[in-house]
Amino acid sequence: MPPVPHRTTSRILDILETVALHPQGISLSDIAQSLEVPKSSIHPLLATLADRNYLKSNKKEQRFFLGENLFVLGNKFVNDADILDKIKEVLLYVAEKTSETLYFGVLSNLDVLYLIKADQFSNFRVVSNPGNKLPAYSTGYGKALLSQFSAQQIRALYPSGTLPQITDNTLSTVDALNEQLEAIRNTGFSYEKGESTTGIQCVAVPIIVEGKVLSGMSIAVPVFRYDDVREQEFKAYLLEAKQKIERIITDNRSQWNYS
Amino acid sequence: MPPVPHRTTSRILDILETVALHPQGISLSDIAQSLEVPKSSIHPLLATLADRNYLKSNKKEQRFFLGENLFVLGNKFVNDADILDKIKEVLLYVAEKTSETLYFGVLSNLDVLYLIKADQFSNFRVVSNPGNKLPAYSTGYGKALLSQFSAQQIRALYPSGTLPQITDNTLSTVDALNEQLEAIRNTGFSYEKGESTTGIQCVAVPIIVEGKVLSGMSIAVPVFRYDDVREQEFKAYLLEAKQKIERIITDNRSQWNYS
DNA sequence: GAATAGCGTTCGTATATACGAACATTGGAG
């Protein structure tokens, strides 16, 4: 933590995030207005970011887009170490056995960040849906990740006591969340029923290494393919995969820089 | 172009790129030494980048790594529009038909940037992954992309007249490159024989929309699976895919912000 | 266990940068 956050650095990150929020492009003036800073203050920053290909400027339409070098950096984050490849193999195995979709990710502040998605059909290695974030309390593996915190800590993380709704089924209160987290700590399994995407149910487990919840994994299933029998099957595969992955992480501890 | 490049912005990008070059982590002092700036100058920048999760600091080992939010931004670059998904489908079709690996990418300065890779098997050790860059002159589709420039322009882009070697087979002179580019302009096909990865041959085509070379696509094949008969087959599939992709781009012109 | 070498951290001041206002340019409306 700096004495105060470095202003220019914060602004550059704000700029990138603002541009990211506008896939159709955004003008210098709109960025300035959105950040509540003078146009002239961010003008040189934008010019440099564009010059270095971290932003792309469409000069005709006077709009800025994200630049290719962000893609390059973003991929370096996951591609350098092969530990994620090994984990993906485990996920693919379960995806093939169950014909359902597996997710693997970590906690990023109060959001879950999808690092890997594995399903039967799109098993080529393009960073696609990974990279998305969702509020942790609204997803199966998000709740698995939150289970590392005590009820008291959870209350401190969500001081308002209420949780913004994503769907009709999203948990709405911190008390309800804490109740589920307690169950997760006791049983080792986390459940989600259409709380982030209507029509999708999940079972999830936390990945725990040396007593710490490092990441989580979930299997996502359309409601119409979900029943009690299959749930038992999913849980068995999840447990098997969990152990494999915890072993992989233990054996490659130095490569784990994701949480 | 700014009056002069904005110093702080440049430094932040330099920091990120320096950290990216050190997957095993790098200390504040080493970053400072590498950029030839005082430690105290970048200290607040690093603290802010880490605080915002664009860098991750391992405080025990005093090392910095790339942070998850770079992954988030990098994925926004490709995920927002579904145009790349559509192109991916075309590549996957050819990958299945030929059982070989397809690449799709764009020019980024003098490098080729891999945007999509499509192959049948996910766990194969691969030439390159999306997000990687290679010198354009050393790859099949890189040469396809360079074919949009005249011999004179190419000489201006590589003023030394010589090309750094990647493998034993990399083209070594700009004259040799220009000779091949002329052939590409005439035939529409670009060839590579182990010039970036020993043992891999490529055939590639440029993707041309409204007279402009926007991107390129290649099929990468181990030498031992490559022969004249298959080459004809590859070229037929590439032509078919090229037309499909050019159509996709034409129909989704507004989504194309990649080059 | 003392000494050392490396690291991150702090702080006052020289210096680069951010700001606001005025200017320039473009596209669209009347």
Added chain:
DNA sequence: CTCCAATGTTCGTATATACGAACGCTATTC
């Protein structure tokens, strides 16, 4: 065709920031 309302751009000065040196901390070495 003219005007207007956007946009991006420039420039001098107030201001935040970068610098260098000194400090403190930790871990390794002898």
